[in-house]
Amino acid sequence: MSTAVAAVRDAFRELAAGNFVLPPRQIFGDGAVLVMSAYHIPSGTAVVKKIGIALDQLPAIRATVIWTGAGEQLVAEGHSFTTLRTGAVVGVATDLLAPADANRLTVIGTGAQAPDQVRAVLAVRPIADVTITGRSADRAAALAQQLAAEFPEVKFTAGTNIDESIADPHIICCATSSTTPLFTADALPENVHVNAIGAFRPTMRELPRDLLATATTVLVDQREAALEESGEIIDAVTSGALAEADLIELGTALDNPPTPQGRTVFKSVGIGCQDWAIAAALSG
Template structure:
């Protein structure tokens, strides 16, 4: 049995590799090559269990997640991967942030303007850094604004990432409206229960990723963005309808139809428009965890 720490995960699977692995996994998902049981949710979302079985290889992954938004770190998880007579146990928190960043990289590569150079990140928690790493892996970003409620935390994260990406300019901010007014890509990684901004505050051409809201009671995106965007892509329609507060709100209001949601896997083979405002909403699926765990098992 191979046991891997968080440091091992980050060393063995760099972000560019993670993006490629997750992209391939979503293509496999679209081809029907995964069995994905519904996510099990306990304690009002404080404990989650996700699993995925890859039928062509007979390999599987199970992840147990404990979530406490009032603690640091907020996410504690363990991943178990089995296949070919082998078993791997790895730190699930690092895999979760890596695979969540990677799927944003996949979606950004699909939907953002090819020459995008400006990124705004909203959120300074555990998921934040890998959001930036993922976007920089697929677009020539030179300006990054790190936006958070705490100026100290925004500055600390900006300084940390600036040492990793010295060729880019990092600017901390506490004003969401100022940060999103003139940008090409936005990544939302917060635990907000109310929309972070209004669609009217956005540029006419912008790509927005939202990964922080994973419960029906949580919302990062405004309804009028989902209803006016040229394309709304989700990781999986069934998961979004079950867990995405933004999607549930927009559909329940009658402003959005289920058929308006484009799944990421099929979209990779039939790319939607990049015109105007585009949205990627993710709540996470087990195929992402499988992709990273399989990369670790084969490393």
């Protein structure tokens, strides 16, 4: 995960420098099939990923990644690719916005994305306590047990009450397929960093409008993608709770870091340069 975080961080710096061509993500069947790509101008390499999503099945994500370079090609199973690169970008954003001594993490969601959310935050912060919260007590407990075996130095607890789980963490990761906000801003601590990666369609929302309206920093992977695909960003901007100009792109923030204070948010819908970063690291 540390290698993935570093690779994705470098890719976003290159994105800000204009070194990528990123066509808009193609969406078919109301989001059931996605195709995304990225071309890295300096190296002449490209990545294409096809994703099939069925939220009522396990695994919910089935994908294939193809990376091509000069005379070489990498073809990889895309499910683990997607969870790894999504975790990695959360690691980059968390490293940018969460307090350096943050040691309490809450993850909302027990699906395929959740484990790499934990791994990414643990890669960048000295987390001592992790709470896993989900609709199913059994699934939350099973995930907590799995991760506890991987990170025996960290205390893991599991539960189903979201408001209790977000009462005092330093960092929150939302990784669900919810279509309604998971909590209200009033339920959060005054100082907390929130990552949200689960909602990738305009009809989906994990974050409440009042959090986006009052956060000191709202970071996105790419403004254009967020305004087209993120349900919570679209809602906040359409309602007037958030101005487009208030959205800060991750690549820009890396070279001009905001001062972490109060409540901060990172909203990701996922873009092709993340996949390119992981593929390039594997191929190299």
